[in-house]
Structures are given as structure tokens and as C-alpha cells.
Amino acid sequence: MLVLGDSLSDEKVGGGGFVKLLREHCPKVPFDNRAKGGFMVNQMRKRLETQVLPENGHYSHAIVFGGVNDLYSDQTANRSLSHIESDLTRIYAALKARGTDVIAITVTPWGGFKRWFTPERGKNTLTLNAWIEEQAPSGSIWTALDAYPLLSCGDPERLCPELAAPLKDGLHFGKLGHQKLATALLQGPFKACEP
Numbered sequence: 001m002l003v004l005g006d007s008l009s010d011e012k013v014g015g016g017g018f019v020k021l022l023r024e025h026c027p028k029v030p031f032d033n034r035a036k037g038g039f040m041v042n043q044m045r046k047r048l049e050t051q052v053l054p055e056n057g058h059y060s061h062a063i064v065f066g067g068v069n070d071l072y073s074d075q076t077a078n079r080s081l082s083h084i085e086s087d088l089t090r091i092y093a094a095l096k097a098r099g100t101d102v103i104a105i106t107v108t109p110w111g112g113f114k115r116w117f118t119p120e121r122g123k124n125t126l127t128l129n130a131w132i133e134e135q136a137p138s139g140s141i142w143t144a145l146d147a148y149p150l151l152s153c154g155d156p157e158r159l160c161p162e163l164a165a166p167l168k169d170g171l172h173f174g175k176l177g178h179q180k181l182a183t184a185l186l187q188g189p190f191k192a193c194e195p
Helices: 017-025 041-055 081-097 119-134 175-187
Strands: 002-005 061-065 101-105 143-145 155-159
Touching: 002 041, 017 175, 041 081, 061 081, 081 101, 081 119, 143 175
Parallel strands: 002 061, 061 101, 101 143
Antiparallel strands: none
């Protein structure tokens, strides 16, 4: 199982709680977590193409979970929706060409990340998430998990406070958030894994 993502999946920087829980529940599944804090999807793509596939291009499944760093870097790094979608398309296609079933996770709520969140970026988040979900019916990926409503309550643009705790930056979620995401994956694409 390959994991591509940013700080939300990077166990080295305190993220990736959902990955740890999946590993515990599916001990027979080997996990190769290549997520890195701060990564945008173009960096995820480059890591896949230059490091991951040349080293070990054969994974039964891959989790692809990224995009939020791109969404707030639309001006500083020219990360437009078309650029994000293009990089994700290349990631999905490269994995599919190797016979890997892709599990895409949508961008989680980040409206509480006040320094960078704007109404326009909020709209772009919903547009990107809708596009990610469309990739499963189109056959580009195996399945998508919409984590946006999963981790929000009340204000749909913000993380549930109890799921974010003890973190308060509005972007990263805590232990309960990772548990909820892992549970959704275990009840969905990972339901067949053997304990």
C-alpha cells in the first residue's frame, strides 16, 4: 500500500494517524508511506515519478491525499485548479498503468486556517473535491472517499472542534479526526483487509 500526501499523512511530522490505524487493523498489508509535510500535488507527482516508481513500482493499492497546500498557494506558486487537476491526473494514470487501485481522499475542511483561507479558495476546494469524486465513475481511479463532510460539523468549511483537538490551526486534525477517517476507510475500501 502506497501513501502519497502532505503533513496530514506524514507520520514523521505528527500526521498520518489514520495510516497508523490502518496499519494496525491490516497487519498483513505492507505500507509504504511517502507523504511529506508541506508537499503540493506537483511535488507528490515528482516523488512518485522519480523515486517511488523507479524503486518499487508495484503496489496493489495507493492512497492519494493532497491538494490543500496547492489551494492556498494559488498566488504564491501559481497552483491553479487546472494545474492541481493535471498533476493528480498524472499521478492517477501512472499508478493505474502499474495495475494499482487508487483510493483518492478529498481535501478536508480548512476554513479555520484563517491566515490563508478566503471565500474564493473555499469555492476552489469544493470544485476540486467534486472533480476528485468524478474520477471514480470515469474509471481514472478505483474509488474516492469524500472526507470533507466527514470531518466537518455545523460550519461545513471548518473542522469539527472535537476532531481537530488538540490542534487549533484549522488545517490539521487530531487523534479523533484520524480515527474517523480510518474508520471510514476500513468500512469502505479497506473492508476486505484481514486483521
